[in-house]
Amino acid sequence: MSIRSQLFAQGTAASVALALVAAGGAPPASAAGHPAASPPAAIAASVVPLVVPTASVTRYAKTTANLNLRRGAGTRYSSLGVMKKGAVVVRTGKTSGAWWQVRYGGKTGWASSTYLRATGTTAAATPRPSTGSSTRWFAGTQALYTRPTFASKRLQAFTKGMKATTLRTSGSWTYVQAPGSRGWIPTRDLSKTATRYTGSTVLRSSSYRWTRYASNVRTGGSTSTRSLGVVPAGEMMPRLSGRNGWTRVKTSKGVGWIKNTLLTNLATQAPPHLQPVTAKMIKKVRAAYGPTFGSVGTLRNGSIGHRLGTGSDFMMRGWNSASGIRHGNALAAYLVRNRASLDIDYLIWRDRIWLRQDGQWGPYSKGGWGRHLNARGWNATTMHYDHVHVETLVD
Template sequence: MKLPRAFKTSMAAVLSAALLATVLPATPALAAAPAPATSAVQAQALAVDGGLQIAAKKIQRNPSKDDVFVNKKYPLSPVKYAPKTVAVKGTNVRLKSSAAKAYSKMAKAAAKDGVKIRAVSGYRSYNRQAELFNYYTRIYGKSYASRISAVPGTSEHQTGLAIDVGNANGACGLQACFANTPVGKWVGKNAHKYGFIMRYQKGQESVTGYSYEPWHFRYLGTSLAKSVKNSGAKSLEAFYGVSGKKAKSTPKQTKGTARTTANLNMRTGAGAGNRLLVTIPKGKSVQLTGSKKSGWYQIRYSSKTGWVSGKYLKNISMPAAPKKDSKKSAPQKSTSNAKSAKTTANLNMRAGAGTSHRVVLTIPNGKKVAVRGAKKSGWYPVKYAGKNGWVSGTYLSNFSSSGTAPKTTNPKSSKSSSKKTIANLNMRSGAGTGKRVILTIPKGKTVTIRGSKKSGWYPVKYAGKNGWVSGTYLR
């Protein structure tokens, strides 16, 4: 990709700053505020990615450029920007011409290696993004919806430069397990060669603001994509040295807090020989857990817990007792002995405690589940329809510790639920776009759900016919 002139002329300064950052203490600074779309913004150096220090770089804010930077803090300007797009050859997915050509080249290269990539989703307009975000908000609540979907005007899909990819057979579609499939492994290793980067990597939610999405790739142009890859940055935010989320207000100085007097390394244990977790900028407030050992304090900062040297702390006010024990014990008193609970929304049961684990099935709203044990990081082990897995406690209510666990039910024999289509939707003979189309269900029609979801597809009945439809277009 041809880089902006401002970027080229600053390369020497960037390389020099990058070299200095490896030998000198970093100078923390807040990210610059968004500027008009026609300008570039100078990002300040900030340790945001596991201690990786990235030199200051120009941030492109013009939405018509391939290297435009977009996230929750840097929305598009104008907010309803609409690019010129073309259809990716052989699909109904649309992208900007530069991204479409690069994707086609990448897909051909993958095919030569025996890997067939499927384009799942590309450009989405402001209005379409609003529909999706509002849908997820109704189903999951605004907090969780913000982790899996962008507020309209802040989505990379609206630029026409982002594409979601998948396997030709639909396996692990839009799920974390996609990373371990043939296509997931190939694009993870080779996408940068064709100008794409995996935008939302594992463990970077606190930086990007979004859950792990190994299927979401952003086109930057080959030169910039390779630079990001070679830098070792795990996010575009880290590459530019900016935070993905809006800065929180500085907490008041209360018991159980202290303030750093220098850029301070947080480590996994009390001592300089322990692994570095993150570098805390000078002047930041940290939370003390109450534990102290050999002049080191255990603290919490930016959702991480670790140890720092007390030599670089001031205004130290130790709590009466460590807070972590009292916080964890309270909620478990009323629910750890629970035998059952009810879902308050259509709820994904996963193979483990966390959204990165594989979806086992989706439990309908209002269903009773058997609670099999104690809560772990906000998730409960449950049993439903003869299957065991984990669900988020946020969407459970009516915990009951009396009586016996509910009997398991067979989805095929239990009372059927229903959903409505949000677009003209193809019913197919099996779960995947490679299956034969039986009929097209008009937008706004009600379909009967006949069983459990499989790889994002539902078995349904409509107009006297049985088949499978994509759950993306049901609500």
């Protein structure tokens, strides 16, 4: 599954309950040849519709990175949800230092103005349906929806490079005809040019940078400015701007400048460490559910998440037993419940995938996801029966 170059729009921070319902069918064989337990339980989640308000405010702003909408003006306040890069928000006019109060997704909260750019557009706030067809291609692995909102039912997912025909638009959503399925998709997730899917885990990014070496983060674009600290090699960070051979980035040491020769826009191999947000998440999970799982797989070649240090595999003890399934369900529920504080992007468990963008669980192997695993074949490991896969969100 391609992730950071195709970050999902995020759901709200409302509590989401998991309801487990037994399902029948033949179990897959595990990678070790052992029979797996029954197919996954159907997991349902309630979500609050994520719709941009239509208030008659003339001042708008657009996010320049994936950005938390917080309860108060500061990072110490809890998140109400994550606004995807490019989202249009409505400004209320209230400010507190570098923080602006904004309305987004039916909620009013605070966001750092560092990642907001004033705009006059109201397109996202006042959708205008339009018609007309054209050819587009999926920009990454993306799902279709029954209606132009993440609160509607999630349909089949299609991988990067899949051809689609646009049928009509409504605000920031487009209704498309894809092979064997029709549905709505955020317009930003469609490309005007064809990009062939290769299964490659090389990620070239215009929005993110990675440190080549341990690097100083400075207050300005010069070695004569003060250092905020040293970030390790391989850290992933949003790119904010650049000038005179320096790039302004958001790092674990704060927002600052790093010399371009120390950075790369290409992630081709596993970094030498976990991303800080991932390490924090694993520490919390160990404290809460440590006895229920064995090893935790993190850095390795393979999926982009594991290469970037944002992916983790919690290998469940007795995964094919009733207690192992119960423990895995509990761990997954904990992660969904604490998705905001742990910065959870998506989960995969027992052939089901949960996305933060819509708060829903849905089919994994039969839902159009995991195409990169086709060559390995579908078994208890590739279908995630023996482990809970967790991806954290770097924002």
